[in-house]
Structures are given as structure tokens and as C-alpha cells.
Amino acid sequence: MSDKTSAVATSPSGDPWLLTPGPLTTSVTTKEAMLHDFGSRDKKFIEINRRVRSSLLNIINGQDDFVCVPLQGSGTFSVEAMLGTLVPRDGKLLILVNGAYGHRMAKICKYYNRANEIMEYPEDQPVSISDLDAKLNEDKDITHVAVIHCETTSGVLNPIAGVAEIVEKHGRSLLIDSMSAFGALPVDSTKIRYDAVAASSNKCLEGVPGMGFVLIRRSALEKAEGNAPSLVLDLYDQWVQMEKTDQWRFTPPTHCIVAFDQAIREFEEEGGVDGRGGRYASNCKILVDGMRALGFQTLLPDHLQAPIIVTFHKPTDPKFDFQDFYDRLAERGYLIYPGKLTVADSFRVGCIGRMGNDDIRDALVVIKETLNEMGVTNCASAAA
Numbered sequence: 001m002s003d004k005t006s007a008v009a010t011s012p013s014g015d016p017w018l019l020t021p022g023p024l025t026t027s028v029t030t031k032e033a034m035l036h037d038f039g040s041r042d043k044k045f046i047e048i049n050r051r052v053r054s055s056l057l058n059i060i061n062g063q064d065d066f067v068c069v070p071l072q073g074s075g076t077f078s079v080e081a082m083l084g085t086l087v088p089r090d091g092k093l094l095i096l097v098n099g100a101y102g103h104r105m106a107k108i109c110k111y112y113n114r115a116n117e118i119m120e121y122p123e124d125q126p127v128s129i130s131d132l133d134a135k136l137n138e139d140k141d142i143t144h145v146a147v148i149h150c151e152t153t154s155g156v157l158n159p160i161a162g163v164a165e166i167v168e169k170h171g172r173s174l175l176i177d178s179m180s181a182f183g184a185l186p187v188d189s190t191k192i193r194y195d196a197v198a199a200s201s202n203k204c205l206e207g208v209p210g211m212g213f214v215l216i217r218r219s220a221l222e223k224a225e226g227n228a229p230s231l232v233l234d235l236y237d238q239w240v241q242m243e244k245t246d247q248w249r250f251t252p253p254t255h256c257i258v259a260f261d262q263a264i265r266e267f268e269e270e271g272g273v274d275g276r277g278g279r280y281a282s283n284c285k286i287l288v289d290g291m292r293a294l295g296f297q298t299l300l301p302d303h304l305q306a307p308i309i310v311t312f313h314k315p316t317d318p319k320f321d322f323q324d325f326y327d328r329l330a331e332r333g334y335l336i337y338p339g340k341l342t343v344a345d346s347f348r349v350g351c352i353g354r355m356g357n358d359d360i361r362d363a364l365v366v367i368k369e370t371l372n373e374m375g376v377t378n379c380a381s382a383a384a
């Protein structure tokens, strides 16, 4: 941090720091990878595409039993494609919900006319494994269970290993949305039993937005022909065509893929999930400790907090106006995120992306200065 208190902070590419859950700050080298054009049938591009798919399988130790099906679009496209492709028309999906992304899955089922049921928990609590056990005992129509790894609505970590154990015990199929956790928290397919996990290029793998992917157990995908009610979101067809021709069915997001290739290389150089997750965990701890020292209260107790994004209660001090706080931080080069909770007035600060511990410390200095400028003296919240 420079001694000029009004200095504008910038990332190495001169951009604001994105303290958000995605898109997020990417490395200069990842952005530079996009300074070239590639033909979709170009040998070089095909090789890069193959490498990206293979590297993604390595992250879950899935080379033997899983396939990687990439898909154009934001992460939700991949979640929708996963549900539409893997839940058969006569199947029934049980969705474990503790935030907006779980509800979004239910909405997808409604569009697709797929039988579904939700088991809902408050946004500041994980989903319950014992409830799931009881539910699967009682409802034999349920064929698939879906769970969100880190519910980005609040930042709460769900117990996916425990969920997977119960789903396996009952012989059902588990689908995981690990969008905001993939690359930072383990979803090792040799340790956790599931049939598919969906994620995207622009969260913890620090690529640019534009594509998602679903890693699917080959035996589950082989049975999924004809399930999907949408051509573009049919992962079975996407997979079969890509295996056959090495090409995407429709115009591939070439620049996004070459940037993703570079981002994955940097992820591997950082030490994979352990290295990336370790940096985010220390970012998260510095952020939470620093904000608490300023008087802020977190929504979640530490043991439920995933090192991805932190929800803070809005201070009750009348001088604290979130929009004003947001705008002032944006002027100083830090973009934070509004809250998405239904239970409490809050805002969120992300700890993921190409940011180190010192960048978080710098952000805390600016947050403190900003509160002083606003005349906010008490950051406590009555709701906490």
C-alpha cells in the first residue's frame, strides 16, 4: 500500500481488484493467452482443447472412470446441461437447498418438467445428512440427488463427502455443483462417490468467463442418450461428437479455452488444489480477522465458512450506506459484492482470484479508510 491514502489500487493489468465470486481477477499471462486467433479445426487448438479436458480430469483423479464435457456459456449452462442430460425424463431429482443456486436447480427442473423435490435449509446452515438418509429411505422414486458444494449465496460449505456416502448407500446418483469451489476444495472422485460435478472456467481455476464443464462418470453418460430436452445443452451429444471429431459441435469459445489452458498451467504450478486452496484459505482468514478487527460480524461461524466468499452483516450504524460504501471502494479500485441473502441485510467479499495475502491486507486498509471517510464508527450489526 502506498502512503498516498487516496491512491487507486490496481491489479497488475491496471484493472480494479475483483473481490467477487466471479468473474474474478486473472493473471496477466492468462489474459495474454487471448491475444491470438485460432481456427476451431486448427491442429494447435485441438491439442489445447484436448489438454484442457485431460487436465480437468486430473483434478478429480478421474482419468479412468470420468469424461470431461466442456460447454459454452456461463456456469449455469453447465448445471442446466448436467441436470437435463443425466436425470432421465422419468427420473426424480432431490435437491438439497440452502441458497439461491439450489433454488435455481429447482427452477431448471420446472422448465424441463422433471419431477423434483427440495429439502431446504437456512442460508447460514449446511444441508443435513441425516435428513437425507431418512428421505432416501422413505422415497424410492428419487433417482438422483443434487447438492451445491460451496453455496455462494452465503459462502457456506456443504458436507459433500457425507452426502455422497448416503447417496451411495441408497444406490442413487449424485450430481454436484462445485462451481465456486472446484480447484480450491477437493472433489476427488476416488474418495467421494458421485456421477457428475459441474464447474466453470472463471472461478477458482482463474480462467476467463465463457465456458463451463461437467466431469461425468462414463457409465452414467453412456446411459444418457436422448435424455436432454435441449440440443445445445445435450452433454451426451457434445461428448459423442467431441470424442469422434475432436471438435466442438458449435463455434468453440477459442480465446476462453486458450486462456483456460494457461490458467490451468498456473494452477498446477501453484500446487493444484492444495496450493490454490491454501492461498484462498489464508486470504479468507486475513479478510475475516481484519474485518472483525474493524467491528464487522460474519454471517457464518468459522467452521461453516468456505474459503471462497465471506458474507458480512451490514452494520446498523446509520452512516453505513452500502451503495456509498461500494462506490467509494470501487473508486479506490476494489469491487465488492452485494448480499444475496433473504435472511439478513448483508454484503459479500470474495477471497478468490489472482490475489495474494498482501492484496487482501491492502484492501483492508482501504476499507478502514473508507469507513473513516463515511464517518462510520460502529460496524456491529444488531442482526448478528
Ligand SMILES: *Cc1c(COP(=O)(O)O)cnc(C)c1O
Pocket (backbone or CB within 6 Å): 021, 022, 074, 075, 076, 077, 079, 101, 148, 150, 151, 152, 177, 178, 179, 180, 200
Ligand atoms: C457461480 C455459480 C454458478 C454459475 O453461475 P453463472 O453466473 O451462471 O456462471 C452456479 N453455482 C454456483 C454455486 C456458483 O457459485
